[in-house]
Amino acid sequence: AQSVTQPDIHITVSEGASLELRCNYSYGATPYLFWYVQSPGQGLQLLLKYFSGDTLVQGIKGFEAEFKRSQSSFNLRKPSVHWSDAAEYFCAVEKGNKLTFGGGTRVLVKP
């Protein structure tokens, strides 16, 4: 069965430091890949997406993600974290009209 794994449940990072969130998936072929962010009590906002082409994808709020086919990974990065980046982040994979989410990574930002 298809699955999406986000190995880190919580990550604490200092403001201004870099951030990397990991995402691995198991599918037979390259699916569509997404990263969403959810602030407390809010809905989901799309950060970026990968369908095909350039494997380095730029998103909103200074985030980027890199698709690595050989590793079945789609890791999210941000060079310098702001306090407003504290939220929960979800990697998601779509194949055959079905969107499958990872369990999420909660990011805490220290001043």
Place this chain on the structure above:
Amino acid sequence: NAGVTQTPKFQVLKTGQSMTLQCAQDMNHEYMSWYRQDPGMGLRLIHYSVGAGITDQGEVPNGYNVSRSTTEDFPLRLLSAAPSQTSVYFCASRYNRGQETQYFGPGTRLLVL
């Protein structure tokens, strides 16, 4: 353009009661879907629809019914609520063509006692 709207925002039910969670979109999206969010499990797909009159099951369909009579609306029905259905429910929609992104509603928080 309101996007994806969900009502109610919060609901408390007793075990065995029934209710319908409403979802509507004004973007003329063919595809609509329902998810439930539980701590540590991300969002899980309950049911989805690729157009009026067409629905299909997702990952966790048991205990939920859907129908799609119009393009705009995709209600989710709980016929006999159980405590295990306590969750936050999100509706989403997108165009039904390749390389499209789903837009999510604000969610409905459901507590079943």
